[in-house]
Amino acid sequence: MSLPxxxxxxxxxxxxxxxxxxxxxxxxxxxxxTISLSAAYQVSNFQRHxxxxxxxxxxxxxxxIKAFFSxxxxxxxxxxxxxxxxxxxxxRCTLMCQGFNDSDYVNYIISSPASFGGGKKPEVVxxxxxxxxxSENVSFSRKKLGNKERxxxxxxxxxxxTWRLDIEALAVYHMQCETKTNNISAICNKxxxxxxxxxxxxxxxxxxxxxxxxx
Ligand SMILES: [Zn+2]
Ligand SMILES: [Zn+2]
Numbered sequence: 001m002s003l004p005x006x007x008x009x010x011x012x013x014x015x016x017x018x019x020x021x022x023x024x025x026x027x028x029x030x031x032x033x034t035i036s037l038s039a040a041y042q043v044s045n046f047q048r049h050x051x052x053x054x055x056x057x058x059x060x061x062x063x064x065i066k067a068f069f070s071x072x073x074x075x076x077x078x079x080x081x082x083x084x085x086x087x088x089x090x091x092r093c094t095l096m097c098q099g100f101n102d103s104d105y106v107n108y109i110i111s112s113p114a115s116f117g118g119g120k121k122p123e124v125v126x127x128x129x130x131x132x133x134x135s136e137n138v139s140f141s142r143k144k145l146g147n148k149e150r151x152x153x154x155x156x157x158x159x160x161x162t163w164r165l166d167i168e169a170l171a172v173y174h175m176q177c178e179t180k181t182n183n184i185s186a187i188c189n190k191x192x193x194x195x196x197x198x199x200x201x202x203x204x205x206x207x208x209x210x211x212x213x214x215x
């Protein structure tokens with residue numbers, strides 16, 4: 001399985017301090033520091049750098065040249081002034097919520113025909129919406145829905161859903177994702193709740209046991 005690299009790159013470009021890629025495993029931030037990634041387009045090292053005090057772009061939110069001239073001052077303050085440290089922490093970059101994008105989640109997104117999850121079961125929703133189509137002894141299949149019906153069906157699923165499968169970002173988000181976060185994990189508080197969501201965990205498990213799993 002090859003991942004669409006564009007969507008992996010967009011995880012970097014959503015950081016305000018992202019400057020450019022040197023290659024698939026090296027990134028430069030707007031403060032001018034080079035960060036090596038542990039694997040191609042693996043965002044975690046860059047994320048850690050962005051949230052640390054090492055990235056002055058984030059802690060001061062000023063362009064690199066200005067930071068360069070006041071660098072020695074900052075260094076001293078940094079070392080033995082706790083109050084300044086706390087202030088710096090409070091000025092951390094606000095990050096875009098990255099949702100969940102580990103391989104388990106990616107496999108789930110790729111193998112699921114649905115864009116939403118955690119609401120009523122698709123067959124239940126379909127039977128409620130189109131009782132004449134899916135009577136007692138007619139089994140549900142998306143293929144039996146016309147284009148217009150399918151849109152109506154997706155809307156109903158969305159209304160009931162707890163999480164969203166984003167095929168472009170290859171990430172799973174809470175329906176009420178806060179979009180931006182100060183959490184070091186780059187996952188907002190709402191999305192964090194999904195970690196302990198029993199139904200989502202079951203869906204992830206179902207995919208990993210059966211690679212051909214379909215909802
Ligand atoms: Zn930096
Ligand atoms: Zn979120």
